[in-house]
Amino acid sequence: MKRNRIITAVILVSTLLAVALYVVLKPSNDFSPGSPGPEVAVSVVPGATGTEIAKLLFQRGVTKSVQAFVSLALKDDSANGIGPGTHNIQTHLSAREALKQLLDQRRMADQVVIKEGSTYSDVLKVLQNAKNIDSTKSVKKGQVTPFLKNKLNSLEGQLYPAHYSFAPDTPIDIALQDMVSAFAAQSRTTGLTSGFQKYSPYEVLTIASMVQIEGDPTDFNKVAQTIYNRLRIGMPLQLNSTVQYAANLRGRISLSIAATKIDSPYNTYKYVGLPPTPISNPSKLAIQAALHPAEGDWLYFITVSPGDTRFTSQYSQFQEWEVLFNRNVRAGAFN
Secondary structure, X not given: OHHHHHHHHHHHHHHHHHHHXXXXXXXXXXXXXXOOOOEEEEEEOOOOOHHHHHHHHHHOOOOOOHHHHHHHHXXXXXXXXXXXXXXXXXXXXXXXXXXXXXXXXXHEOOEEEOOOOOOHHHHHHHHHOOOOEEOOOOOOOOOOOOOOOOOOOOOOOOOOOOEEEOOOOEEHHXXXXXXHHHHHHHHHHXXXXXXEOOEOHHHHHHHHHHHHHHOOHHHHHHHHHHHHHHHHOOOOOOOHHHHHHHOOOOXXXXXXXXXXXXXXXXXXXXXXXXXXXXXXXXXXXXXXHHHOOOOOOOOEEEEEEOOEEEEEOOHHHHHHHHHHHHHHHHOOOOO
């Protein structure tokens, strides 16, 4: 019996030693930081998942394993910000460093920058002047399919603001469709596809497009709530941004009385409810604000000076602030 106990003890010690050596010596599935290799081009297609990007990085020799990047992407929300296009990044990187370089806009080749708050018309101008875009053929209505269906088959609001990189001679309609695909991916991430309360995804997008133009990012949630409050009681939205969109007066600080009387479905001074389409391509932050508005009974808001937007439920208070706004305009505060 004693001999059996000795043999059992030896086996147990040997097993424990083997496990300890495995833990200490097992190969890592991630490269150690500090010794990167030469750059390679990594082309991320619109709507690519974290797993698809991880496989691409592994195949290009950027990361040591697929698992390393997938594990990081599941824990780090910033991975959702990886833009489509060609990224010039180094090889033999840790998953953390690979993500950092993928998010570095300076590493994207021949970038096409679509700004937050841009319109369909703005995007067309950018593409027509882009190096790798073939804009010799105009885009016909219906040639590019919107992600969110709408009566006008409009792409407005569905061209996701981001940095893009396209292969040489990419047809302009293909570039637009890629932007719609990027918007579709973000729509699923933000929860836009579920809508908000009684409002459809397209209506929420339209609200987000107005929030983008009307407010500063710090006030987006309040602007969204003010819009919802007016819609709920059937009050005209009376937003300068929608009239400016219709009359091609974007960027103006003030709006003339004559402009508020133009006959356009985008004139929210004249017509109650939402305009027929979004008025800009909103950012992810504006979309999130439209999905998660702040709590408040506000019906009015006004930016009295840059960085100072005020909200109230009382028209008399709004009128007082309007006097202050006009005084600041005359003083050149908005120049």
